[in-house]
Amino acid sequence: MRDLLLIALYAAVGAATVGLAGALALRALRRRSVAVSLAVLTLVAVGATLAGTLSVAWAMFLNEHDLGVVTTVCAVAAVTATGTALLLGRWVIGGHRALEQAARTLAGATPPVAAPGETAEAAEAAEADANGGFVEPTTPMPAELASLSRQLADTSARLAASRQRERSLEASRRELVAWISHDLRSPLAGLRAMAEALEDGIAEDPGRYHRQIRGEVERLSSMVGDLFELSRIQAGSLALTPARMSVYDLVSDAIAGADPLAAEQGVRLADDGVEPVPVEVDGREMTRVLANLLVNAIHRTPADGTVAVAAHRQDDAVVLSVTDGCGGIPADDLPRVFDTGWRGTDARTPPGGAGLGLAIVRGIVEAHEGRATVRNVPGGCRFEVTLPGAL
Structure with missing residues (x-):
């Protein structure tokens, strides 16, 4: 038992000496390549084994042949481990x-010229730069x-989506x-x-x-009102006062307000089935x-046409x-119908409007935690507003 303790003591002293030297080397080389650190770590492991073995061999007074055998085996192990x-x-x-070169594309930087042996990585970086x-x-x-x-890659996808939204x-x-x-x-x-x-007094x-x-002033006033409403929506300062009410009442009030314009345009307003279901909304904004x-x-x-609610x-x-x-609306235009200021080839807003009406619709509906959509149907299109139902 005493011999084993002595062997452990000599091995510990030798390994500790090499370990301390390795720690100092790693500290000095901590800013160098990871390959250097791995090589130092391997040398420390093999060196600690060799130092412990030599310490024990010296204490046990091994002959030169046995000592040479032990040293040779440790040296071969050190070379193999260091190479690995x-x-x-x-x-x-x-x-x-390769990752660093590809990551440069996140900032839109032009990838550097590839060094010999890095052709594949350079090609990938060039492809990323071309694709943005x-x-x-x-x-x-x-x-x-x-x-x-x-x-x-996930971050790049989110950045690309953000850039696309910014461009839109x-x-x-x-x-x-x-x-x-x-x-x-x-x-x-x-x-x-x-x-x-x-x-000048020349008006007949x-x-x-x-x-x-007066008519022009009222029209301009309406445009300014739309701009103000849209600015409140986009700033998140649209204050809602929800109240429980029937959808039937909302639709009846809206039809009554639009009936004079429909009569002027020769368009018939039709009730296409309105269930008296309750909702909790701001009546003024939803109207x-x-x-x-x-x-x-x-x-x-067109005149003699029908608008159904x-x-x-x-x-x-x-x-x-x-x-x-x-x-109907062209399929390519459907995703942009609710965009601010968009009108398309044929404006969806009344003559003289600024393309704000449908943007205001979407903003108010989303403020009510709902969604506004549009789709084509035979002969026209259907705008749908989905709102949370009242309990």
Whole structure:
């Protein structure tokens, strides 16, 4: 037992000496490549074994032959282990370089010219740069780097979606500014001409001019009101006052408000089945939603056409729909119908509108935790508003 304790003591002293030297070396080389650290770690492991063995052999007074055999075996093991560590380090470094090169595409940077032996990685980086997204490297790499690569790919996808939304919003903003500028220029020019005619006393019928001026002012006031409403929605400052009410009452009020315009346009408003189901909504804002949908539908439906309004319960929700006779919306335009300022080839807003009506509809509906959708039906299209049902 005493001999085993002495052997353990000598082995511990030798291994501890090598371990301390290895720790100091790792600390000094901690900013170097992982391959260097792996090589040092391997040398420490083999060196600690060799130092312990030599310490025990010296204490036991082994002959030179036995000592040489032990030293040779440890040296061969050290060379083999160090070579394996270097191969592992090279594999890890190769995966890191491929991942680093691919990650540069997240910032939209042009990938550097590939060094010899890195043609595949450079091609992947070039492909990612051309596609504007991160492409996971095909180079074999450790599980940790592979997991990081997957996370980067997911981040790249989210960034691409964010950039696409940003481009869509910017396009909508430009369209909105263009349409508003156009819609303001014409009435302002008319107002100026009529005001000058009245001022110069050359208006043959001043009363008619006054009525026209009032009509234009009301139209401009409506546009400003829409802009203010939309700004409140987008800023998240739309204050709702929910109250329990029947969908039947909402639809009846909306139809009554739109009936004069429908009569003027020669369009018939029809009740296509309205169930008296309860909802908890802000009556004023939801009436505006239905009014906007009805006005759009009336203006887009030919004379002698029909605009149908329906409401029914669907599972735990209430679905309100307005179906017009516009002939349908092109499939490519359907996803953009509710975008701010968008009108498409044929505007979905009334003449002189700024493309805000349907954007306001979506904003108010989403503020009620609902959703607004549109789809084509035979002869026209159907706008649907889905709201949570009242308990």
